[in-house]
Amino acid sequence: MADYLRPAYLEDALRSLARPRTVLAGGTDFYPARVGRAIEDDILDIGGIAGLRGIDPTPQGWRLGATATWSELIAADLPPLFDGLKQAAREVGGRQIQNAGTLAGNLCNASPAADGVPPLLALDSEIELASLRGTRRVPLATFIVGNRRTLLAPDELLVAIHIPKPAHEARSAFLKLGARRYLVISIAMVAATLEIEEGRIAGARVAVGACSAVAQRMPALEAALAGTRLDETLASRIEPHHLATLAPIDDIRGSAAYRCDVVLTLLRRLLSGFVP
Amino acid sequence: MKVAFTLNGTAAEFAGPPVTRLAAALRDTLGLVGTKVGCDAGDCGACTVLLDGAQVCACLVAMGQMEGRSVETVEGLLQKDGTLASLQGSFLAHGAAQCGICTPGMLMAAQELLRANTAPSRAEVEDVLGGVLCRCTGYTKIVDAVMDVANLAMEIVPPSGEAVGARIARVDGVAKVTGSDRFGADSVPTDALWIRVVRSPHASARFALGDLAPLRSRLAAVLTAADVPFNGYGIYPDVKDQPVLADGIARYRGEAVLALVGTRDAVLAIPDRDLPIVWQELPPLFGIDAATTLGAPLVQADKPGNLLLNGGVRHGDTERAFGQCAALAQGTFETAFVEHAYIEPEAGWARRVGDRIEIFATTQTPYMDRDEIANVMRLDRAAVRIVPTACGGGFGGKLDLSVQPLIALAAWKLGRPVALVYTRPESMAASTKRHPARVTAKFGCDAAGKLLACDVTASFDTGAYASWGPTVANRVPVHAMGPYFVPNVRTWGEAFFTNGPPAGAFRGFGVPQAAIAHEAMMDALADKLGIDRLEFRHCNALRAGDTTATGQKLEHSAGLAQCLEALRPHWRKALDDVAAFNRAEGPKRRGVGVGCMWYGIGNTSMSNPSRMRVGLAQDGTLTLYNGAVDIGQGSNTIMTQIAADALGLPAAQFVLVAGDTDLTADAGKTSASRQTFVSGRAAELAGRDLRRQILRLANAGADAVLSLEGTTLAVRDGGTVRGIDLATTGPLDGEGVFDPPTTPLDANGQGVPYATYAFAAQIATVEVDIELGTVKVLRIVAAHDVGKAINPTLVEGQIEGGIAQGLGLALMEEYLPGRTENLHDYLIPTIGDVPEIECILIEDREPLGPSGAKGVGEPGLVPTAPAILGAVHHATGVRATRVPLLPHRLREAILAQGKAR
Numbered sequence A: 001m002a003d004y005l006r007p008a009y010l011e012d013a014l015r016s017l018a019r020p021r022t023v024l025a026g027g028t029d030f031y032p033a034r035v036g037r038a039i040e041d042d043i044l045d046i047g048g049i050a051g052l053r054g055i056d057p058t059p060q061g062w063r064l065g066a067t068a069t070w071s072e073l074i075a076a077d078l079p080p081l082f083d084g085l086k087q088a089a090r091e092v093g094g095r096q097i098q099n100a101g102t103l104a105g106n107l108c109n110a111s112p113a114a115d116g117v118p119p120l121l122a123l124d125s126e127i128e129l130a131s132l133r134g135t136r137r138v139p140l141a142t143f144i145v146g147n148r149r150t151l152l153a154p155d156e157l158l159v160a161i162h163i164p165k166p167a168h169e170a171r172s173a174f175l176k177l178g179a180r181r182y183l184v185i186s187i188a189m190v191a192a193t194l195e196i197e198e199g200r201i202a203g204a205r206v207a208v209g210a211c212s213a214v215a216q217r218m219p220a221l222e223a224a225l226a227g228t229r230l231d232e233t234l235a236s237r238i239e240p241h242h243l244a245t246l247a248p249i250d251d252i253r254g255s256a257a258y259r260c261d262v263v264l265t266l267l268r269r270l271l272s273g274f275v276p
Numbered sequence B: 001m002k003v004a005f006t007l008n009g010t011a012a013e014f015a016g017p018p019v020t021r022l023a024a025a026l027r028d029t030l031g032l033v034g035t036k037v038g039c040d041a042g043d044c045g046a047c048t049v050l051l052d053g054a055q056v057c058a059c060l061v062a063m064g065q066m067e068g069r070s071v072e073t074v075e076g077l078l079q080k081d082g083t084l085a086s087l088q089g090s091f092l093a094h095g096a097a098q099c100g101i102c103t104p105g106m107l108m109a110a111q112e113l114l115r116a117n118t119a120p121s122r123a124e125v126e127d128v129l130g131g132v133l134c135r136c137t138g139y140t141k142i143v144d145a146v147m148d149v150a151n152l153a154m155e156i157v158p159p160s161g162e163a164v165g166a167r168i169a170r171v172d173g174v175a176k177v178t179g180s181d182r183f184g185a186d187s188v189p190t191d192a193l194w195i196r197v198v199r200s201p202h203a204s205a206r207f208a209l210g211d212l213a214p215l216r217s218r219l220a221a222v223l224t225a226a227d228v229p230f231n232g233y234g235i236y237p238d239v240k241d242q243p244v245l246a247d248g249i250a251r252y253r254g255e256a257v258l259a260l261v262g263t264r265d266a267v268l269a270i271p272d273r274d275l276p277i278v279w280q281e282l283p284p285l286f287g288i289d290a291a292t293t294l295g296a297p298l299v300q301a302d303k304p305g306n307l308l309l310n311g312g313v314r315h316g317d318t319e320r321a322f323g324q325c326a327a328l329a330q331g332t333f334e335t336a337f338v339e340h341a342y343i344e345p346e347a348g349w350a351r352r353v354g355d356r357i358e359i360f361a362t363t364q365t366p367y368m369d370r371d372e373i374a375n376v377m378r379l380d381r382a383a384v385r386i387v388p389t390a391c392g393g394g395f396g397g398k399l400d401l402s403v404q405p406l407i408a409l410a411a412w413k414l415g416r417p418v419a420l421v422y423t424r425p426e427s428m429a430a431s432t433k434r435h436p437a438r439v440t441a442k443f444g445c446d447a448a449g450k451l452l453a454c455d456v457t458a459s460f461d462t463g464a465y466a467s468w469g470p471t472v473a474n475r476v477p478v479h480a481m482g483p484y485f486v487p488n489v490r491t492w493g494e495a496f497f498t499n500g501p502p503a504g505a506f507r508g509f510g511v512p513q514a515a516i517a518h519e520a521m522m523d524a525l526a527d528k529l530g531i532d533r534l535e536f537r538h539c540n541a542l543r544a545g546d547t548t549a550t551g552q553k554l555e556h557s558a559g560l561a562q563c564l565e566a567l568r569p570h571w572r573k574a575l576d577d578v579a580a581f582n583r584a585e586g587p588k589r590r591g592v593g594v595g596c597m598w599y600g601i602g603n604t605s606m607s608n609p610s611r612m613r614v615g616l617a618q619d620g621t622l623t624l625y626n627g628a629v630d631i632g633q634g635s636n637t638i639m640t641q642i643a644a645d646a647l648g649l650p651a652a653q654f655v656l657v658a659g660d661t662d663l664t665a666d667a668g669k670t671s672a673s674r675q676t677f678v679s680g681r682a683a684e685l686a687g688r689d690l691r692r693q694i695l696r697l698a699n700a701g702a703d704a705v706l707s708l709e710g711t712t713l714a715v716r717d718g719g720t721v722r723g724i725d726l727a728t729t730g731p732l733d734g735e736g737v738f739d740p741p742t743t744p745l746d747a748n749g750q751g752v753p754y755a756t757y758a759f760a761a762q763i764a765t766v767e768v769d770i771e772l773g774t775v776k777v778l779r780i781v782a783a784h785d786v787g788k789a790i791n792p793t794l795v796e797g798q799i800e801g802g803i804a805q806g807l808g809l810a811l812m813e814e815y816l817p818g819r820t821e822n823l824h825d826y827l828i829p830t831i832g833d834v835p836e837i838e839c840i841l842i843e844d845r846e847p848l849g850p851s852g853a854k855g856v857g858e859p860g861l862v863p864t865a866p867a868i869l870g871a872v873h874h875a876t877g878v879r880a881t882r883v884p885l886l887p888h889r890l891r892e893a894i895l896a897q898g899k900a901r
């Protein structure tokens, strides 16, 4: 019979990963993958570990604990830098999913359509992984390696998401395109963080999701935006070739050609929204 | 592991596997079945409960996470004195619960909101209820109920003789808002065995079963085709083509192959690799073109050309008439498989009682179930008892057998109760769908805009088995010219077998698909002649006195023109508003569209009688014995209102006995919008019959006034009051039978297919984002000729719910076997997708109907997609020829149109 551990301390959790276990956080990806069959996984429930909770400032920025939920994020007192991530959180599933699901789980599940990934990419997030062997920090951009694949080793836990404090005043935004209002998987989504210094874009980080196996930053676009003025012409600086690295697929939610087409529109609208 | 937590304010304990879902623990271990399970995957929200005050899906919470926490369920909502909480009262008064399967989840989600905010805005209500799906109501009345909770609703209790037309609350509503109604999965005995059905993963395959002995040794039974006494069922007496368990050939993905019977844990624990099935995949036939290709393999060996059947209506001389037309329009339109997506998956249980079998299951048609089970099991009809549970939505999908034959066979064989509850993916894969259609239409009119001729061919993909395919192929030719007077008509319907899921009955039986075509033609002709689209329809509307294409003279009750007249001010205003909006530049373009429909009530040219009884027992109990199953549409209430006024006693005095084939008479199936018209008329006759007997006993005149107190029936006739003591007179029984008068259709489709028709028109205002291809429906105004609204709240509920399904048909719903087999990938409208709806009820009395009423169950859905697609065309110039009009399809069409210019 499968066992179920709900330790109170991270140490015990990591020790239990000496043998393979399925990590359970909010369960919103775990249970839907197990409809109508016996659940035989050995489970490590991380919900009881106080050290994994919370959303807190750190000297370098902010730390989102592994069990922080979408709703906790929405309710947290955070600067405008987080507006994009909060917009994404409000668009995840319905309220029930936001109340239970965690950001960390969204990253570990590594769906190409995970709404948390583009805004967290645009925040330059780093992922903190821990095992009995020690801890390591990797950029989110390298953490997710493919459709539903991450760098997580079998004995490792994601313990926190770190967001660095930007050098300048910064704002962020997020747009999601879905075929209905609530409870919908994204056809495409875009996120951006702009650092602003005296009316100029000191730094831009832009990411696109659901248009490749892993959501991507758009370095060519970011380079084209950096140093330019934050004015009405912002959106017109996006060129189709900036998005050349996207490789969308045809699926039930939309064709590849459609995704390429609408991503341009979404990005233009997203950037226009930054213009005062 | 033991878990201690708080449940509705009281200490509770759970002992069992910690990975058990909270929803399962509540239902199966703690006995609180008010929390519903519609998907076990977070997608439907039926299981919504409050966990430490915040709404969560109970199907996504592990019991291992519950230690020390507090959970609130629908069972905890009642006030301390046992009366309804104001939220529950508001749901009841507004008619916010139809079938009621989503109601507990809705109530709990709303509760989270109302604790923080007693006067929420519409947007706030939508945000908080966005995670709970409802397939019945179109959400309108749910939003109203939540927003209106502070205004304590008054209970409406009409006196004798005034029940018809009153907005009384559903007679079965308290159970729905308290979570005490019992649906298919809610009353399974604890000692019941469980069935797991093994289904074909292939759309077309041969298979061989290996040695089943090892499996059988681990389970109570393993049923195969060989265990089914007569292994074929189907809607029509001469077409029993669908096996209960496939016999060596699987014709669609999801077809049942084996039934594993044992304890629930035991059947779930069998790994797929232990199933001795050897598959030989065959190339599947998908779509009408594949099925009709010369030399295509036959899905059913005895159906050459894969043709199920065809037929049509011919009237006048279309060739000649087309030659005389001043304007012509033509087009071809395609629709997809559409899933019913009732929130309650198929479920039930059966037990053997001596030499009888009793089935407790969710169904739309207890009597057909009884006869079909008797046939499959080779039993006498009298040996089969069907007790319908509450039905959590049907829409046509619970007319066909689902769990019934397997639970009956297993319970019969094992002598123990046996249950089967479909999972959501199983429900979607196994059950019937709306027929995909290809409708090719040509319409022509004279220079003044009078229609002269039409030619419509509707081809349907009926999937692997006949199911209701013949009904669709027969009904559509009668309706395909639309609700208009067209002197020269050729219509044709045909249905072909494929390896798709069996296409069956779904709200409208093919008429919604055909309406997309005829309404596009109306728009095109009106535009060609520069005539207003609504006025064009008004000028051509069928009216009382007109003769239809089948040669039937419409004597009464043809209220389309009145519907359009009622819409006219809304239409003009919407056109003005849209024009004003579109004057501004931008990617958002608005448009208005109108759709019309007519719909024959009841079976097409076939007898479909209903029998109803009203009994007064010696103890004074007044009972309506009602065999018409209420699947949420409200027939329990409607029948009570009708019978009450016919008898002359208050509706509130009735007790209801519903559905049970041992206790009620056959009132036919809940389909074809027939219950109000057909069973309602029978209820009226039954009430009158009982009244006649009472008046005779009392020697009183026709206008006498009745009242019932205890066992005494007082009959007041003028100045005299006569008392009848039921204890001494004995029980009284009134009976009514009604079968709508129809005649068969001849080879040219001439005859009287229906005794009466419902008419309707709707207008939709949409906003299209032309850069993204998304469509937001902003508003719908619906005018429906219902003959007489027996209960306006329930009628509006049917229209609003139909509109939501029509919106889904137009914009988002497409069932693709293997790809959209869950409510995550198969999208139905959420609370944020259905716009504000205004209903206008037109009452053009039908003399045959009870108090003049006709049906409204299906008509709500039919004009919606045409109105929306017309509005999209108005906004963008794009005429959709394929639904659903997904964002990428619309965007591609907009781009293609730009290039063409």
Ligand SMILES: Cc1cc2nc3c(=O)[nH]c(=O)nc-3n(C[C@@H](O)[C@@H](O)[C@H](O)COP(=O)(O)OP(=O)(O)OC[C@H]3O[C@@H](n4cnc5c(N)ncnc54)[C@H](O)[C@@H]3O)c2cc1C
Binding pocket: A022, A023, A024, A025, A026, A027, A028, A029, A030, A031, A032, A046, A066, A091, A092, A093, A094, A097, A100, A101, A102, A103, A104, A105, A106, A107, A108, A109, A113, A114, A115, A116, A152, A156, A157, A158, A159, A183, A184, A185, A186, B041, B042, B043
């Ligand atoms: C109805 C519904 C709607 C949804 N809508 C959206 C949507 O709109 N957008 C969107 O992006 N997502 C959506 N989701 C998915 C979203 O809820 C999840 O991705 C969620 O954020 C995952 O968090 P969780 O805590 O529930 O993860 P769980 O289900 O508990 O776990 C998810 C996976 O991550 C692993 N895991 C979790 N935490 C850790 C950890 N700390 N270390 C290592 N491994 C870990 C688990 O083993 C599991 O494989 C939806 C889900 C549902 C059911």
Ligand code: FES
Binding pocket: B023, B036, B037, B038, B039, B040, B041, B042, B043, B044, B045, B046, B047, B048, B057, B058, B059, B060
């Ligand atoms: S049953 Fe839990 S969301 Fe559907």
Ligand code: FES
Binding pocket: B096, B097, B098, B099, B100, B101, B102, B103, B133, B134, B135, B136, B137, B343, B392, B393, B632
């Ligand atoms: S009343 Fe909402 S699903 Fe039936």
